[in-house]
Amino acid sequence: MKNPIYGFVLALVTFFMGTAQQTPAPKQQEAISIDGVTAHLGNGKVIENALIMFEDGKLTFVGNAMTKIARRGTVIKGKGRHVYPGFIAPNKSLGLVEVDAVRATSDQDEIGEMIPHVRSLIAYNAESQVVESMRPNGILIGQITPQGGRISGTSSIVQFDAWNWEDAAVKVDDGIHLNWPNTFRKGRWWMGEPRGYQPNKKYAEQLKEVETFLQHAAAYNKSGSTQLNPAFAAMKGLYDGSQKLYIKADGEKEIIDGITMAKENGIEQVVLVGGYHAFKVTDFLKKHNIPVLVQRTHSLPTFDDEDYDLPYKLPKLLTDAGLLVGLQNGDAANFQTRNLPFYAGQVVAQGMDKEQALQLITGNNAQILGMQDSYGTLEVGKSATLFIADGDALDMKGNQITKAFIDGRDISLETHQTELWKRYKGKYGPK
Incomplete structure (x- = not known):
């Protein structure tokens, strides 16, 4: 007789193997500049029109976007958006x-x-x-x-x-x-x-x-x-x-x-x-x-x-x-x-x-x-672990994150929940 416990464990393992996490992001390859964003530094300060740049996983510039400095690498337009430390x-x-x-x-x-x-x-x-x-x-x-x-x-x-x-x-x-x-x-x-x-x-x-x-x-x-x-x-x-x-x-x-x-x-x-x-x-x-x-x-x-x-x-x-x-x-x-x-x-x-x-x-x-x-804070020399949100990240309605970086790596925001949402969102309504 087949062992029911063995079957349960096998089903559990299969489930987790089939729903593993997103592949971790590769090491940062080129510089990234986030321009015109509202930067919440995590130390009590805010820069309304900010430029944030990071390279090799480290923040290289955090300041006013009006500063005459060349944007490096990929430029992300941040007008109307907010940046927070992770x-x-x-x-x-x-x-x-x-x-x-x-x-x-x-x-x-x-x-x-x-x-x-x-x-x-x-x-x-x-x-x-x-x-x-x-x-x-x-x-x-x-x-x-x-x-x-x-x-x-x-x-x-x-x-x-x-x-x-x-x-x-x-x-x-x-x-x-x-x-x-x-x-x-x-x-x-x-x-x-x-x-x-x-x-x-x-x-x-x-x-x-x-x-x-x-x-x-x-x-x-x-x-x-x-x-x-x-x-x-x-x-x-x-x-x-x-x-x-x-x-x-x-x-x-x-x-x-x-x-x-x-x-x-x-x-x-x-x-x-x-x-x-x-x-x-x-x-x-x-x-x-x-x-x-x-x-x-x-x-x-x-x-x-x-x-x-x-x-x-x-x-x-x-x-x-x-x-x-x-x-x-x-x-x-x-x-x-x-x-x-x-x-x-x-x-x-x-x-x-x-x-x-x-x-x-x-x-x-x-x-x-x-x-x-x-x-913990957005300061030059620290890890580029941060995210971009379309609204207030402390508000349930405003916490709409569009990009996130850990040590400068552009990480995935996909989860098991988002995958299910995409799968079933059209099941009971118009496609």
Whole structure:
């Protein structure tokens, strides 16, 4: 009798082989000049009538189009159009999960609680249909982050147009991710507990486990031991400053406890992820120079006594307090990552300047991830990772992207969705 599981797996493999991503673009061959465009630089500045030129994957000129300078290579007329730096999506498991219901396509969560040595990069699927669907909304770079456990592993930063993870890598093993324990947890109603939030009686015990691991890792890397401990060895970058510790915490006490423990154990580069109640401890965060990757704005308040629009205005509250703030949506499904620019647009509705909101997903995210020397803003010498839109890229109706470039390569904006749209658009109407 034919094995039904074998048949299912074969059908799944055939499906993915038949719907593979668009072929990655070749290396830039000639110079490109975009003339007369409105350039949003990603650092808060705008050039209304701009000329942007790039060659060999690098920006060679960003300035006023009235400047007397020869246009080089292919000239793209940009009048009425807008140019933006490629958007950056931090803290996502993109390329690690393809189909949630099929375990064989999910590599985001490994067995174990303290597993900093698990590297997300080597499991990254550059041909993921979910990944390619980011590009038409201007999201060209992402921090591929493992999930689960207490210390879930090591992230890496990739660009979204590659054959494999080696080609995709922009910054390898950039940071380690720590899911901080919660002081409260939701009541398990199916076990007879009251609904709503209940105190976490194991909080102190869980803190001790984290502290012990950090202390042992620090001692191991300081001692120069020849006996290999992969988990402790993977933490070395936190103590020599080459990696960042991303602490995922939302509550006021959790934020203070997590950052205090990291600092006490010699970890200098710390990033707060989530930070739902970060607005209550802004002085503490400023004192320790902690940037915040804020949760998605399209969500509801957690507690009944909070402002109904707290998630919407949280990025502005933190920015106004003088913190370095970026946007992420690690708590949302992978396909929702394409909404990242609209989260920034939501903050504009809360009173933030539009160019400042743009920084939340460009220049600020690049700075927080430690890649500001090459990405995040349109500046001479940086990577030509950018896109051209016919309208406002932070608006759902205006986000109409016509061209996109990664390191100067003219990438495809085709996805599985656009292919289906073209296939079926005439089925129920006039051809």
